Amino acid sequence: MTELHERGARSWAGIVVSRETFAAALASRLGKDATSGPAIAALHHDVYLAIAAAAGDEAAARACDEIAVREVEFAARRLRATDTQARDVQSDVRRLMFSEDEGRSAAIVTFTGRGDLRGYLRVVAARALSRRMTRDRREVELADDLPDAFGSALDPEVVMLREHYRADVDAAFRAALAALSARSRAVLRYHLLEGWSIDQIGERYGVSRSSAARWVKAAHEELGAGIRATLATRLQIPESQVDSIVALVTSRVEASIERLLGSTE
Numbered sequence: 001m002t003e004l005h006e007r008g009a010r011s012w013a014g015i016v017v018s019r020e021t022f023a024a025a026l027a028s029r030l031g032k033d034a035t036s037g038p039a040i041a042a043l044h045h046d047v048y049l050a051i052a053a054a055a056g057d058e059a060a061a062r063a064c065d066e067i068a069v070r071e072v073e074f075a076a077r078r079l080r081a082t083d084t085q086a087r088d089v090q091s092d093v094r095r096l097m098f099s100e101d102e103g104r105s106a107a108i109v110t111f112t113g114r115g116d117l118r119g120y121l122r123v124v125a126a127r128a129l130s131r132r133m134t135r136d137r138r139e140v141e142l143a144d145d146l147p148d149a150f151g152s153a154l155d156p157e158v159v160m161l162r163e164h165y166r167a168d169v170d171a172a173f174r175a176a177l178a179a180l181s182a183r184s185r186a187v188l189r190y191h192l193l194e195g196w197s198i199d200q201i202g203e204r205y206g207v208s209r210s211s212a213a214r215w216v217k218a219a220h221e222e223l224g225a226g227i228r229a230t231l232a233t234r235l236q237i238p239e240s241q242v243d244s245i246v247a248l249v250t251s252r253v254e255a256s257i258e259r260l261l262g263s264t265e
Contacts, residue, residue, distance in 0.1 A: 001026060001040050004113075008048020015060045017052045025051040029112045046120075047113025053098075054109050061098070064108060067118055068093045071125040081129055085136065089129045092206075096124055101206075135205075136182060168234045176226025184219035191216050 005022045009015075026047065027034040034040070052060035069090055076086035100106045111120055177185060183205075190196040190204070202212035 004040055004043055007045040011045045012049050015052045015057055021055060022051055043113035044116045046117035050108050050111040068097060068121045071122040075126040075129045079129055081133055085132050089132050092128045093125050168231060171234060172227045172230035175230045176223050179226050180222060187215050188219050
C-alpha cells in the first residue's frame with residue numbers, strides 16, 4: 001500500500017493525500033482485497049487521484065473532470081452524437097462522478113484502481129451517451145403524433161372552439177408544440193397522455209421530483225404562451241377584439257391542460 005501511495009504521488013505531482021487518508025479510503029474501496037499484497041500491487045496509480053478528488057482536493061477533481069471530458073468527446077465521435085448531446089452528457093458524467101443519488105454512490109468513490117481512470121470513465125461516458133441518444137430518439141418518436149393526440153384529449157368546450165376557429169387553433173397548437181424542446185414535448189406526453197406521475201418522470205430522467213415538476217410546469221406554461229402568441233398573429237381581426245378572442249380560446253385550452261396535467265407540486 002505504501003508503494004502504491006508513492007506511485008500515485010509521483011504520477012500526480014502536486015496532489016497530496018496523506019498515507020493515513022489513502023490507506024483508509026483504499027481499504028473501504030477494496031473490501032476483503034485490502035489485505036492482499038498482490039491485489040494492491042496490481043492496482044493502477046490513478047486510484048490515488050480518485051481518492052484525492054473524493055477527499056475534496058480541487059486539483060484532483062479538475063484532473064478527473066478533464067479526463068472525463070476527453071472520454072465523452074471520444075465516445076461522441078464513435079457514436080456520432082451531436083454537439084448538444086456531448087455537452088449535456090459531460091454534465092451527466094460530472095454528476096455521476098461526484099454526486100451520489102439514492103441507491104448509488106459517486107463513481108469517483110467506487111473506483112478501485114483495477115484499471116486506469118481513463119478506461120473507467122470511458123465506460124461511464126459511453127453508457128451515459130448511449131442512454132441520452134436512445135432517449136432523444138424516443139422523444140422524437142413521442143413528439144411526432146403529439147399534436148393530434150393532444151388535441152383529442154381536450155375538453156368538449158375546447159373541441160367546440162376548435163370547430164369555430166379550427167384552422168387557427170390547430171395551427172397554434174402545432175406551432176407551439178413544435179417550438180418546445182424534444183424533452184418538453186416528451187414530458188408533456190408522458191404526464192398528460194400516458195398518465196405518468198412526477199415521480200415516474202423524475203426516475204425516467206434520473207432527476208429529483210422537484211426538477212421533474214419544474215419541467216412539467218415549464219412545458220405547460222411555454223405551450224400556453226406559444227398558443228397565445230400564434231393565435232394573436234393568425235386571427236386577423238381588429239386589435240380591440242384580439243385580446244378577448246385569444247383569451248377565450250387560450251383560457252379554455254389552458255384550463256383543459258391544467259385539468260389533465262393535475263398538480264405538479
